[in-house]
Amino acid sequence: xxxxxxxxxxxxxxxxxxxxxxxxxxxxxxxxxxxxxxxxxxxxxxxxxxxxxxxxxxxxxxxxxxxxxxxxxxxxxxxxxxxxxxxxxxxxxxxxxxxxxxxxxxxxxxxxxxxxxxxxxxxxxxxxxxxxxxxxxxxxxxxxxxxxxxxxxxxxxxxxxxxxxxxxxxxxxxxxxxxxxxxxxxxxxxxxxxxxxxxxxxxxxxxxxxxxxxxxxxxxxxxxxxxxxxxxxxxxxxxxxxxxxxxxxxxxxxxxxxxxxxxxxxxxxxxxxxxxxxxxxxxxxxxxxxxxxxxxxxxxxxxxxxxxxxxxxxxxxxxxxxxxxxxxxxxxxxxxxxxxxxxxxxxxxxxxxxxxxxxxxxxxxxxxxxxxxxxxxxxxxxxxxx
Amino acid sequence: xxxxxxxxxxxxxxxxxxxxxxxxxxxxxxxxxxxxxxxxxxxxxxxxxxxxxxxxxxxxxxxxxxxxxxxxxxxxxxxxxxxxxxxxxxxxxxxxxxxxxxxxxxxxxxxxxxxxxxxxxxxxxxxxxxxxxxxxxxxxxxxxxxxxxxxxxxxxxxxxxxxxxxxxxxxxxxxxxxxxxxxxxxxxxxxxxxxxxxxxxxxxxxxxxxxxxxxxxxxxxxxxxxxxxxxxxxxxxxxxxxxxxxxxxxxxxxxxxxxxxxxxxxxxxxxxxxxxxxxxxxxxxxxxxxxxxxxxxxxxxxxxxxxxxxxxxxxxxxxxxxxxxxxxxxxxxxxxxxxxxxxxxxxxxxxxxxxxxxxxxxxxxxxxxxxxxxxxxxxxxxxxxx
DNA sequence: CTGTTAGCGCTTTCAC
DNA sequence: GTGAAAGCGCTAACAG
Numbered sequence: 001x002x003x004x005x006x007x008x009x010x011x012x013x014x015x016x017x018x019x020x021x022x023x024x025x026x027x028x029x030x031x032x033x034x035x036x037x038x039x040x041x042x043x044x045x046x047x048x049x050x051x052x053x054x055x056x057x058x059x060x061x062x063x064x065x066x067x068x069x070x071x072x073x074x075x076x077x078x079x080x081x082x083x084x085x086x087x088x089x090x091x092x093x094x095x096x097x098x099x100x101x102x103x104x105x106x107x108x109x110x111x112x113x114x115x116x117x118x119x120x121x122x123x124x125x126x127x128x129x130x131x132x133x134x135x136x137x138x139x140x141x142x143x144x145x146x147x148x149x150x151x152x153x154x155x156x157x158x159x160x161x162x163x164x165x166x167x168x169x170x171x172x173x174x175x176x177x178x179x180x181x182x183x184x185x186x187x188x189x190x191x192x193x194x195x196x197x198x199x200x201x202x203x204x205x206x207x208x209x210x211x212x213x214x215x216x217x218x219x220x221x222x223x224x225x226x227x228x229x230x231x232x233x234x235x236x237x238x239x240x241x242x243x244x245x246x247x248x249x250x251x252x253x254x255x256x257x258x259x260x261x262x263x264x265x266x267x268x269x270x271x272x273x274x275x276x277x278x279x280x281x282x283x284x285x286x287x288x289x290x291x292x293x294x295x296x297x298x299x300x301x302x303x304x305x306x307x308x309x310x311x312x313x314x315x316x317x318x319x320x321x322x323x324x325x326x327x328x329x330x331x332x333x334x335x336x337x338x339x340x341x342x343x344x345x346x347x348x349x350x351x352x353x354x355x356x357x358x359x360x361x362x363x364x365x366x367x368x369x370x371x372x373x374x375x376x377x378x379x380x381x382x383x384x385x386x
Numbered sequence: 387x388x389x390x391x392x393x394x395x396x397x398x399x400x401x402x403x404x405x406x407x408x409x410x411x412x413x414x415x416x417x418x419x420x421x422x423x424x425x426x427x428x429x430x431x432x433x434x435x436x437x438x439x440x441x442x443x444x445x446x447x448x449x450x451x452x453x454x455x456x457x458x459x460x461x462x463x464x465x466x467x468x469x470x471x472x473x474x475x476x477x478x479x480x481x482x483x484x485x486x487x488x489x490x491x492x493x494x495x496x497x498x499x500x501x502x503x504x505x506x507x508x509x510x511x512x513x514x515x516x517x518x519x520x521x522x523x524x525x526x527x528x529x530x531x532x533x534x535x536x537x538x539x540x541x542x543x544x545x546x547x548x549x550x551x552x553x554x555x556x557x558x559x560x561x562x563x564x565x566x567x568x569x570x571x572x573x574x575x576x577x578x579x580x581x582x583x584x585x586x587x588x589x590x591x592x593x594x595x596x597x598x599x600x601x602x603x604x605x606x607x608x609x610x611x612x613x614x615x616x617x618x619x620x621x622x623x624x625x626x627x628x629x630x631x632x633x634x635x636x637x638x639x640x641x642x643x644x645x646x647x648x649x650x651x652x653x654x655x656x657x658x659x660x661x662x663x664x665x666x667x668x669x670x671x672x673x674x675x676x677x678x679x680x681x682x683x684x685x686x687x688x689x690x691x692x693x694x695x696x697x698x699x700x701x702x703x704x705x706x707x708x709x710x711x712x713x714x715x716x717x718x719x720x721x722x723x724x725x726x727x728x729x730x731x732x733x734x735x736x737x738x739x740x741x742x743x744x745x746x747x748x749x750x751x752x753x754x755x756x757x758x759x760x761x762x763x764x765x766x767x768x769x770x771x772x
Numbered sequence: 773c774t775g776t777t778a779g780c781g782c783t784t785t786c787a788c
Numbered sequence: 789g790t791g792a793a794a795g796c797g798c799t800a801a802c803a804g
Contacts, residue, residue: 005791010783020789037488041436042781044427045796052470060459061452061660070447073473082493083471084438087459102423107468215664252664274447275661278601278638391775396799406773428797431780 002030013038049109052082053299057114060085062213062245063273064288068114068136071292079300084108088116105130110299112136115184132302136295138183144302144311146295148286150184153318154191157240157268157284160320162199165329166238166266169196170207172221172250173242185213185242188270192240207236211246218249219256226257237329238266244273244283251279251325262327272321280324287316388416399424435495438468439685443500446471448599448631449659450674454500454522457678465686470494474502491516496685498522501570518688522681524569530688530697532681534672536570539704540577543626543654543670546706548585551715552624552652555582556593558607558636559628571599571628574656578626593622597632604635605642612643623715624652630659630669637665637711648713658707666710673702 002009004027012019012027019027030036044050055072059065069085076083084107104111108131115137135145161169171192175185193203209224211217218241229235241247247269254261261267269276272285294314302308388395390413398405398413405413416422430436441458445451455471462469470493490497494517501523521531547555557578561571579589595610597603604627615621627633633655640647647653655662658671680700688694 006782007784007792008790011790014783018789023789035488037492039431039492039781040489041427041430041492042796043783045425045431045781045798046783048796050427059456060446061449061456063447063449066447066452069471070445073446073471077473085455085459085469085471087463102421103426106423106425106427215661248661248664275601275634278634279664392798393776393800394774397774400799404773409773425797428780429799431782431797432799434780 002027010038050082050107051080052084052108053110053112053296053303054084054086054104054108055112055114056086056088056116058088058116060087063275064243064271065114067274067288068292068295071289071294072112072296073292074289075293075296075300079296081109081300101129110134110303112295112299113138113140132299132308134295134299134302136291139313142311144298144313146291146298146314146316148291148316148318150187151191151194153270153284153286154188154193154240155195156191156318156320157188157270158192158195159199160282160284160322160326161238161240161266161268162195162201164238164266164326166236167199167201167329168204168207168234168236168238169201170209170225170236170239171203171242172209172211172218172225172239173246174208174210176210176212176217188242206233211242211249213243213245215245215249215252218246219253220249221246222250222253222257236265238268238326241267241269244269244271244276244281247281247283247325248275248279251281261325264330266326268326270318276321277323282323282326283321284318285321286318291316388413396424436468436493437466438470438494439496439498439682439689440470440472440490440494441498441500442472442474442502444474444502446473449661450629450657451500453660453674454678454681457675457680458498458682459678460675461679461682461686467495467686487515496520496689498681498685499524518685518694520681520685520688522677525699528697530684530699532677532684532700532702534677534702534704536573537577537580539656539670539672540574540579540626541581542577542704542706543574543656544578544581545585546668546670546708547624547626547652547654547712548581548587550624550652550712552622553585553587553715554590554593554620554622554624555587556595556611556622556625557589557628558595558597558604558611558625559632560594560596562596562598562603574628592619597628597635599629599631601631601635601638604632605639606635607632608636608639608643622651624654624712627653627655630655630657630662630667633667633669633711634661634665637667647711650716652712654712656704662707663709668709668712669707670704671707672704677702 004012004023008019008023009027009031010016012024013031040051053076055069057065057069060069069083073083086104110132111129111134113133113135116135117138133143135143135147137147139145139147158169169192171189173185173188189208196203206228207225209221211221222239225236239247239250241250247267251261251267254265254267259265267281269281269283270286272283272288273281276283294316298312298314302311390398390409394405394409395413395417396402398410399417426437439462441455443451443455446455455469459469472490496518497515497520499519499521502521503524519529521529521533523533525531525533544555555578557575559571559574575594582589592614593611595607597607608625611622611625625633625636627636633653637647637653640651640653645651653667655667655669656672658669658674659667662669680702684698684700688697
């Protein structure tokens with residue numbers, strides 16, 4: 001017992017003004033000794049603030065998501081906020097599609113929505129929420145968000161392949177049927193179209209296939225792509241994959257067809273996955289943990305600023321990491337490559353040439369380093385960086 | 387307004403007995419219409435239960451961890467519990483090492499400790515906690531837990547290599563200096579020693595190196611391993627990696643040395659990582675999501691049972707998935723393989739032989755399927771399965 | 773079956 | 789600079 005009134009203890013422990021130094025010290029000591037810790041529930045009840053923020057995401061075990069979460073967690077921990085994780089139904093798995101927004105509002109002071117298809121109201125109606133929301137990976141009208149410019153990402157990847165001389169470039173990455181609401185794939189596809197057209201190439205619809213964002217999706221799409229062989233259909237010489245996981249699936253499938261990268265086909269992915277260098281995968285990397293950090297800061301700022309600022313959207317940069325999975329156009333185009341080609345045909349390692357190309361041979365981007373200055377796309381200026 | 391007293395509303399909404407059907411209906415309807423939702427904080431204040439559980443883990447972006455979290459989340463969501471995520475300092479990253487246990491106790495009804503080195507009191511002293519704890523991945527005296535038998539895992543992996551005829555087998559996977567408290571690596575190493583000895587092979591200390599659990603660690607350890615070349619030191623013909631990520635790093639390093647898998651070296655990992663098949667990696671898989679599910683159920687049961695049951699430890703099974711990264715002992719042992727070998731030496735794809743071996747060519751274990759019946763190692767019988 | 777009464781542990785006026 | 793009192797929104801115990 002410090003011998004002080006609850007009011008004084010409360011003030012002292014929270015560092016509020018109006019407490020003498022000696023009192024504060026005594027209180028802190030007593031608290032320490034008694035192992036006293038204020039009840040968050042009781043505090044929340046009076047103040048209306050829970051000191052927790054929620055994060056809703058369709059997955060947690062995909063690299064992109066868990067990496068973002070780490071970034072978020074870093075900032076929240078540092079600021080004394082707790083992190084609540086909410087799953088939200090997306091794919092095949094039957095999760096609680098409904099996620100009660102009213103319950104959310106009372107549990108957290110703010111919400112981070114990570115690649116959630118907010119346009120689809122069946123999933124969640126965040127607008128009804130009474131707490132600030134910051135989206136990550138997608139942008140929603142009237143809400144703050146942090147994301148990469150996916151059209152630009154698509155353009156960069158495709159342009160890289162064009163620069164290498166490729167003209168027949170496939171895009172494997174369209175969304176699976178259900179989620180047109182989720183615009184990432186659509187934007188990257190658009191960037192692909194743009195780059196092609198401004199190079200004078202008309203996109204060939206037979207070169208685009210659905211994948212979702214999984215390894216399996218990439219692998220299956222590649223098989224579907226090749227199933228078009230014959231009938232005068234011409235093989236692409238390069239493939240742009242909507243994300244690194246899909247690219248990995250594609251590379252696996254390529255090996256299954258006894259083709260080689262980049263000798264027969266070049267492959268480019270997106271994300272800057274931690275594992276990408278293991279595959280010598282060329283990728284358009286985006287700062288992943290940083291997006292988590294930035295979003296968390298944006299949200300806390302929005303929570304703690306009176307009056308609330310208008311929503312702002314932070315766009316982070318992306319940049320190409322060149323590795324050995326992309327190379328020049330093969331000489332012998334469309335050698336009728338098919339399942340028929342026997343193993344005797346193989347002469348080199350799966351990835352041709354030196355294990356890695358000069359220079360960028362093994363770029364493992366330190367997350368924050370690769371981020372060009374995030375530029376604020378909307379009104380209020382947030383120098384949100386590190 | 388339903389026109390009923392708060393008490394009745396409370397009872398009705400929580401489905402307690404002693405409320406007429408008509409009243410319940412009226413209340414529910416009114417609540418629905420008003421968008422009313424009971425405040426968790428207020429409820430927590432009176433009942434002392436928060437309806438949330440906390441999960442502490444050193445990382446979230448490593449596959450094993452995020453996969454476990456998904457399993458946990460599945461069960462919690464289904465049971466109406468919230469999930470709080472707490473980082474706990476482990477590696478280089480400077481996280482809050484201290485993680486205040488008293489604050490935790492008031493925020494959650496129970497705690498899941500995922501591969502947390504509880505033996506090291508500097509990290510966290512869970513015993514002081516006033517809430518039930520279930521550990522995952524490690525066992526602690528007097529606490530419930532779910533884990534794989536890591537000695538057995540080490541034995542299985544090593545035995546597989548012995549069966550293939552290998553006698554000179556390296557173990558890359560010892561813990562980095564700081565965390566001897568974290569027994570996973572130690573146990574797997576012990577299993578390795580056991581298997582070797584019962585095959586009449588005395589473990590060679592020059593074949594064991596520290597890696598931690600990262601790709602980088604694996605890569606670096608392999609380089610260190612090979613740096614022992616000369617001086618009559620004999621190359622191993624196979625490597626047992628403490629986890630799949632380490633194995634991937636090793637395979638990358640092997641490629642850097644212009645050696646081939648499994649022609650020059652066999653590699654076996656542990657975990658059954660989602661990506662393992664992409665590398666044709668032989669691995670001792672463990673049910674990961676299942677461990678999360680089981681732990682969550684165990685915890686909820688512990689929370690909701692009066693009087694509390696004695697702690698129980700669930701041991702889940704592991705099983706070998708054979709792929710192309712492990713093969714018979716190479717004929718030409720120790721061809722003085724070193725960095726000096728030029729690229730001209732390469733004749734085949736990184737992974738020799740058919741892309742995948744017969745049969746198990748591409749086993750992607752459905753998590754729950756690979757789990758042999760979890761057997762309860764301790765007292766109380768928990769049929770915790772699916 | 774339903775309503776009334778306390779009180780959970782804090783924070784916040786408002787006095788002193 | 790400190791304390792007293794009221795109340796946040798619920799639930800539990802007891803009446804009726």
